Amino acid sequence: MGRLRERIDDRLGDPIWWNDVLHLAKTVLAAVTAWVIAASVLDLPQPFLAPWAALLVVHATVYRTFSKGFQQVAATVVAVLLATAVGETLGLSTAAVALLLVLALLVGAVPWLGAEATTIATTGLVVLTTGFESDVLLISRLLDTAIGVAVGLLVNVVVWPPLGRRTAAEAMDRIDDEIGELLVDIAGGLGDGCQEEDVTGWIDRTRDLDGDLEHAWALVRQAQESARMNPRRPAREMKNPEQWHELLRRMEQAVAETRSLARTLGGQQAHRETWGEAFADPWISMLGDAGRAAGGADPAALTEVRHRLEAFTEELRATERSAEWPIYGALIINLRNIVDAMGKVAEAHPIRGNRLPLQVPQIRGDAPAG
Incomplete structure (x- = not known):
C-alpha cells in the first residue's frame, strides 16, 4: 500500500x-x-x-x-x-x-x-x-x-488556456536527474569492477537519454507555440525561450560526453589494474560526486568537483609518467566537459517546474512504515 x-x-x-x-x-x-x-x-x-x-x-x-x-x-x-x-x-x-x-x-x-x-x-x-x-x-x-x-x-x-512551460520544465528536470544517476552508476560500476555488458548498458542508456532530449525539445517548442495568442501573463517568458534552448544543448553535450566516456571505458579490459590506484580512486570519486551534484542540481558541488579535477590534472602532470596518459587525458576531458555543461544546467534550477502539492489524503491510523 x-x-x-x-x-x-x-x-x-x-x-x-x-x-x-x-x-x-x-x-x-x-x-x-x-x-x-x-x-x-x-x-x-x-x-x-x-x-x-x-x-x-x-x-x-x-x-x-x-x-x-x-x-x-x-x-x-x-x-x-x-x-x-x-x-x-x-x-x-x-x-x-x-x-x-x-x-x-x-x-x-x-x-x-x-x-x-x-x-x-x-x-x-x-x-x-x-x-x-x-x-x-x-x-x-x-x-x-x-x-x-x-x-x-x-x-x-x-478555460485555462494551455501553457506548456511547466510540462517542458519537468521533462528537462527528469533528464538532468537521469544524467546524474547514470554517472553515479558508472562510478559505482567501475569501483566494483565493471564487465563489458555494463559498458554496453551505459551506452544504451545514453541512447535512451537522446530520445528523452528529443521529446524535451518537442515540449519546449510546444511551450513556445503555446505562448502565442495566449492571454496568460506567464506566456511572455516562453515567446523566446533561448535560455531553455541553451540548457537543452548543454544536456545534449553532457550525454554525448558520457557516451564517449563509456566507449573509452569499453576499450579498457582491467580499469583499476591498468590505470593504477593513483588515477583510478580520485577520478572515480569525482565522477560519482559529479553525478550526485548533477542529479541534485547543486552548482556549488559541481564547481567544487571542477576545482578538484583541475588540481588532480596538475598533480598528474607533475608526477605521472604512465603509458596510460592518453586514457587519463580522454577521461579527464570527458568529465570536465560534463561538469561544465551540467554546472550551467544546475545554475538554472529556478527554471524548473515545481511539483504540484497534491497527494493522497493520509487516512487516520495509516501510519507510514518506519
Whole structure:
C-alpha cells in the first residue's frame, strides 16, 4: 500500500500528467457543450457534427487551435458539401461511396488544407450514409459545424488556456536527474569492477537519454507555440525561450560526453589494474560526486568537483609518467566537459517546474512504515 500511495502521489504531482488530463477534460467539455447546444437548445435534426467539429479544433495550444483548427473546419465543410453533391447525383450506392472517397483524398491533398484527406473522407462518409436529401439538412449540418468550431475555440481560449512551460520544465528536470544517476552508476560500476555488458548498458542508456532530449525539445517548442495568442501573463517568458534552448544543448553535450566516456571505458579490459590506484580512486570519486551534484542540481558541488579535477590534472602532470596518459587525458576531458555543461544546467534550477502539492489524503491510523 505504501508503494501504491507513493506512485499515486508521484502521478498527482506530475505536471506532464496533469497537462494531458486538462487537455482531455477540455476536449470532452467542448464536445459535450457543442452537442447540448445543437441537440437541446437549437434542436437541430442531426447534431452529430457539432461535437465532431469541437473535437477537431481543441488542440494542445491556443495558436494551433486557430491555425490547425481552421484547416480542419474547412475540411469538414468541404466534406459536407462534397458528400451532398455526390449523394444527390448518385444516391447512396457503392459507386457513390467510391467516388466520394476518391474525390475526398484528392481534395485533401491540397496543401492549404494541411493534409486533411482523412478528415474529409471520414466526415464525407458519415454525411453520405446518414442522409443528404434536403437543403434544410445541408444548412443544419453546416450550422452544426459552426457551433462545434465556436465552442471548441471558446473553451480552449477561456478555460485555462494551455501553457506548456511547466510540462517542458519537468521533462528537462527528469533528464538532468537521469544524467546524474547514470554517472553515479558508472562510478559505482567501475569501483566494483565493471564487465563489458555494463559498458554496453551505459551506452544504451545514453541512447535512451537522446530520445528523452528529443521529446524535451518537442515540449519546449510546444511551450513556445503555446505562448502565442495566449492571454496568460506567464506566456511572455516562453515567446523566446533561448535560455531553455541553451540548457537543452548543454544536456545534449553532457550525454554525448558520457557516451564517449563509456566507449573509452569499453576499450579498457582491467580499469583499476591498468590505470593504477593513483588515477583510478580520485577520478572515480569525482565522477560519482559529479553525478550526485548533477542529479541534485547543486552548482556549488559541481564547481567544487571542477576545482578538484583541475588540481588532480596538475598533480598528474607533475608526477605521472604512465603509458596510460592518453586514457587519463580522454577521461579527464570527458568529465570536465560534463561538469561544465551540467554546472550551467544546475545554475538554472529556478527554471524548473515545481511539483504540484497534491497527494493522497493520509487516512487516520495509516501510519507510514518506519
